[in-house]
Amino acid sequence: MLLAADATDSPITGFTGKCIDVADANTANGTAVQLYDCNGTGAQRWSSPGDGTLRAFGKCLDIQAAGTTDGTSVWLWDCHGEANQQWVITEAHDIVNPATDRCLDVRGYDNANRTPLQIWPCTGAANQKWFNSKAENPPANDGGIDGRGGDDGGDAPAGFVVSEDQFNAMFPARNPFYTYGGLAAALGAYPGFATSGDDTTKKREAAAFLANAGHETGGLTHVTEQNTANHPHYCDPGQPYGCPAGQSTYYGRGPIQLSWNFNYKAAGDALGIDLLNNPGLVESDASVAWKTALWYWNTQSGPGTMTPHAAMTNNSGFGQTIRSINGALECDGKNPAQVQNRMANYLRFVQVLGTTPGDNLVC
Missing domain, CATH: 1.10.530.10 (Lysozyme)
Structure with a gap:
């Protein structure tokens, strides 16, 4: 598993070894979640408390405005437990939102810093694969x-x-x-x-x-x-x-x-x-x-x-x-x-x- 229940402070890496990151370490609702060079800051520390959410700064990874369409961005938001904050982490290293049946995805297959993360139909491609960098050894430049x-x-x-x-x-x-x-x-x-x-x-x-x-x-x-x-x-x-x-x-x-x-x-x-x-x-x-x-x-x-x-x-x-x-x-x-x-x-x-x-x- 990517993050075990109750795991804390775990960077999540994926596309070319970069991390899931809260933009500018901002804790405000609506802050973009993006791809960024791994830097060990709190903006890249994620926990999975066992309720289906992924959290940073005590807030949840959230699908913007509960959107369901391809390309809807994800952001940080107060945790409320609704379907747009629920994520299933698969053994294939996908992070899936069951309500939309879509995967957490790096927009446009781009590896530049600040590339937004979004939901997209699960393709199995490398820009949808994620690893716990403290517990796993993701392949270098995975796909x-x-x-x-x-x-x-x-x-x-x-x-x-x-x-x-x-x-x-x-x-x-x-x-x-x-x-x-x-x-x-x-x-x-x-x-x-x-x-x-x-x-x-x-x-x-x-x-x-x-x-x-x-x-x-x-x-x-x-x-x-x-x-x-x-x-x-x-x-x-x-x-x-x-x-x-x-x-x-x-x-x-x-x-x-x-x-x-x-x-x-x-x-x-x-x-x-x-x-x-x-x-x-x-x-x-x-x-x-x-x-x-x-x-x-x-x-x-x-x-x-x-x-x-x-x-x-x-x-x-x-x-x-x-x-x-x-x-x-x-x-x-x-x-x-x-x-x-x-x-x-x-x-x-x-x-x-x-x-x-x-x-x-x-x-």
Whole structure:
């Protein structure tokens, strides 16, 4: 547990080792609760007296104005025991408000001092993980913005065939947004990914997924589509729900560069995240970004005849994953250089994972 009942004066650390902090050590009602460098002051000492509250300066961590919407800030307030001051601390290191079914979250995945804390749907991402720094040893930069993250401190999640060290070897110059911790947190959305078949099949699927992601993003260096002139082109107004976030907001994002309003709608519906109205989550939350890539990989066949997941688990080969992702533009001789680049990634990654590539590598 993060804080045992009756625990006192315990700093709570999380994102990149910074602490939950009462702004300027102010004890007035409505004082912001934020992320800040750990400094050992009373503004960072929290207790859990056993009544479901978290307290500093004798006051409670409180959801502003009893709000229930995503992004509602938290602040300090006189304790009154109502639902907006109740918190459940899970073994997975989430701090959850049961009334809203949302987690204590660092706004915008930002690690700057004074970044506000808020409530947000629980994603499993590193900006929602918290540790008692007196009793526990949180992993350094847990899933954080410097790209070293991972709740496992470097070992792969149970059943996953790619370790953090192997991931780092595959993408040595990646954008810090693409954390191993974000990928690890996303795996639970599709538990069949890289866990089906024998060890060779599992490693080939993981290598194939990461090879395509690497190609789409320039080695995980780009979070968003670089050609901004294309950004207005991904709104299909013929869809009954339209483009509520704006004409130019459904451009490519994330490891597989999710694009088009209908794909944001379908991915969001599948994942239980409102991406149609909040497409920017795919470029602000690493776990959400990886989840959208896994959604496509496991459920969509695109211009192909099977999902990439099926292609790698039924031995159709890496070439069929290319066809399912961008076959209409690359396969059957249309752009062999792009196909070769994807294949080069795959051949390198299977070597990193210590396995063989199999047959049917091009499309």
